[in-house]
Amino acid sequence: MEVGLDEVTVTVAGRKLVDSLTLTVPSGTVVGLLGPNGSGKSTTLRCVYRALKPSHGVVRLDGRPLDEYALRDSARRMAALTQESHTEFDFTVAEVVAMGRLPHEGSHDDDRDICAEALRQVGLSALAARSVLTLSGGERQRVLLARALAQRPRVLVLDEPTNHLDIRHQLDALALVRKLGVTVLAALHDLNLAAAYCDEVYVVDGGRVVAGGPPDLVLTPALVASVFGVIAHVVPHPVTGSPQLLFEGTTDA
C-alpha cells in the first residue's frame, strides 16, 4: 500500500512547522525521515497517523485521501509507533499488545495467536504477564512495536523506533520491520542505521524537504554539514557497501 504526502503543510500560531512537504513511500519499501531536532519529522508523521490534520495538503493511502477513510478503516491498514504512545497505566504486556487488535474487532482472525506471534517477534514472550509499569525503557519500546505488529498493518509509521533500544535490539527491530515487507515511514536519528535499512531517505530541515532519494546519493558530507552542522566522512561499509558516516566534529568547532 503506497503512502503519499502531497504538499503537506502544518501551520501553528503563524509558524509553518511543516512546509509543503511532498514525498512518496512506494508499497513495500522502507523510507526514512531524517533531520535535526525540531525539523518537523514528528509533526509530519502525526499527519500520516491522523493525530493531526494538515493545514494544507493531503496524505493519501494508495492514492485515496486519508480523510476519505473512516478512522477504523485507516487503523486496519496503518499502525503507528509514536512518541506519544502512553504506557503509564497498569496494563500487562499482553493487554497492551492486544490493543493492537481493536481495529479488527469482529473479524475472524485468531487474536490470541496474532498477539503471541507479535510478542515472539520482539522477543518478549516471557514478559506477557508483567505490568508494563515495571519494564525498562527498551522493553516498553518493544512492547509498543509488538502492539503495532499485532495490528497486522500494511503501513507502519514509526517515530524513532530505536529510541531506548540497545544496539542489538536496534538492529533486530529494523531488520524485523524490513522483513515484514509492509510499507514503512520511519523518523530516524541514526544516519548509519537509516543508510543500512532504508530504501530511500528524505531529509527535512525547517519543515521542508531538502533532499530525498537512495541513502548513498543523499547522505553526502555536504548535506550533513549544511543540515546537521557536522563534518562527516562517508565510507562504504566493508561488507554491505551501504554508506557509513564517520563524524569528525561540528562545523563550528
Ligand SMILES: Nc1ncnc2c1ncn2[C@@H]1O[C@H](COP(=O)(O)OP(=O)(O)OP(=O)(O)O)[C@@H](O)[C@H]1O
Ligand atoms: N503544537 C505545537 N505548537 C507549537 N509548536 C510546536 C507544536 N508541535 C510542534 N511544535 C514545534 O514544531 C517544531 C517541529 O517539531 P517536531 O516534533 O515535528 O520535530 P522533530 O523533527 O520530530 O524533532 P525531534 O528530532 O526533536 O523529535 C519544533 O520546533 C516544535 O517545538
